[in-house]
Amino acid sequence: xxxxxSVSLRRLVPWVIATTVLVVGAGALVSTSQSSVTRPRxxxxxxxxxxxxxxxxxxxxxxxxxxxxxMRPRTQCYKxxxxxxxxxxxxxxxxxxxxxxxSNVDETLMPGKFELNVHSNSCYTATGPSKLVGxxxxxxxxxxxxxxxxxxxxxxxxxxxxxxxxxxxDLVPTKTSPTGLASIAIAAATxxxxxxxxxxxxxxxxxxxxxxxxxxxxxxxxxxxxTVTYVLSPDSKGRLVITIPKDTSGGEIVLSVTPVxxxxxxxxxxxxxx
Numbered sequence: 001x002x003x004x005x006s007v008s009l010r011r012l013v014p015w016v017i018a019t020t021v022l023v024v025g026a027g028a029l030v031s032t033s034q035s036s037v038t039r040p041r042x043x044x045x046x047x048x049x050x051x052x053x054x055x056x057x058x059x060x061x062x063x064x065x066x067x068x069x070x071m072r073p074r075t076q077c078y079k080x081x082x083x084x085x086x087x088x089x090x091x092x093x094x095x096x097x098x099x100x101x102x103s104n105v106d107e108t109l110m111p112g113k114f115e116l117n118v119h120s121n122s123c124y125t126a127t128g129p130s131k132l133v134g135x136x137x138x139x140x141x142x143x144x145x146x147x148x149x150x151x152x153x154x155x156x157x158x159x160x161x162x163x164x165x166x167x168x169x170d171l172v173p174t175k176t177s178p179t180g181l182a183s184i185a186i187a188a189a190t191x192x193x194x195x196x197x198x199x200x201x202x203x204x205x206x207x208x209x210x211x212x213x214x215x216x217x218x219x220x221x222x223x224x225x226x227t228v229t230y231v232l233s234p235d236s237k238g239r240l241v242i243t244i245p246k247d248t249s250g251g252e253i254v255l256s257v258t259p260v261x262x263x264x265x266x267x268x269x270x271x272x273x274x
Contacts, residue, residue: 048073073098077097111171112128126152184265228240
């Protein structure tokens with residue numbers, strides 16, 4: 001699969017927690033009334049809308065054999081708390097977990113978590129799981145940066161459509177599953193360059209639902225010498241490949257982490273080189 005690129009980092013604002021509290025409260029006020037926004041309607045429409053857009057992404061990436069029928073997507077949604085008051089609109093309230101089939105994707109990363117901003121007019125905006133679908137832009141088969149059709153997308157469902165349960169009850173992670181974001185960590189160790197002046201620091205991604213991804217800038221003597229991209233699944237390890245100046249032995253290298261998926265245990269790490 002081609003490398004996915006990002007032109008946008010997640011932005012956190014100081015008032016997000018307060019806003020969430022207000023939205024949940026508003027949702028509680030309207031959830032007792034009958035609403036066209038229900039779990040079965042969202043589950044059915046999100047599966048279909050996502051599958052159509054995912055096939056479009058596959059064509060951009062040059063992945064053959066990806067079809068809506070072959071994906072067989074299944075979705076389980078809930079509002080606020082699983083299986084409680086699963087109806088009604090509200091920003092940042094609905095969460096949906098989806099599993100689908102694609103030979104280009106590691107199935108152990110399933111299900112993917114989608115965050116939905118659902119409106120009272122039976123339409124919604126969904127943000128896809130970056131660990132599975134990529135970030136805002138992707139590099140297509142022609143090596144051009146294009147908008148990722150499944151990073152964020154809109155959908156609308158029939159407010160009078162089928163409202164019987166889908167039967168999808170096994171997709172939401174259990175209470176024993178990791179609920180926090182995964183965190184990238186750089187192992188503390190003395191680095192020894194090989195004959196090509198390459199060092200390979202070990203990195204570890206902790207357990208978590210999002211995995212780890214981002215960039216690391218290597219600096220020697222205050223001068224940036226290399227930038228590497230990392231992508232790791234939850235609870236896994238990997239090695240960076242960094243080319244250093246030939247006269248760096250006996251010095252230090254500073255690694256500055258900018259996470260895009262997950263977070264960083266320590267944003268900046270200094271390692272000795274011998």
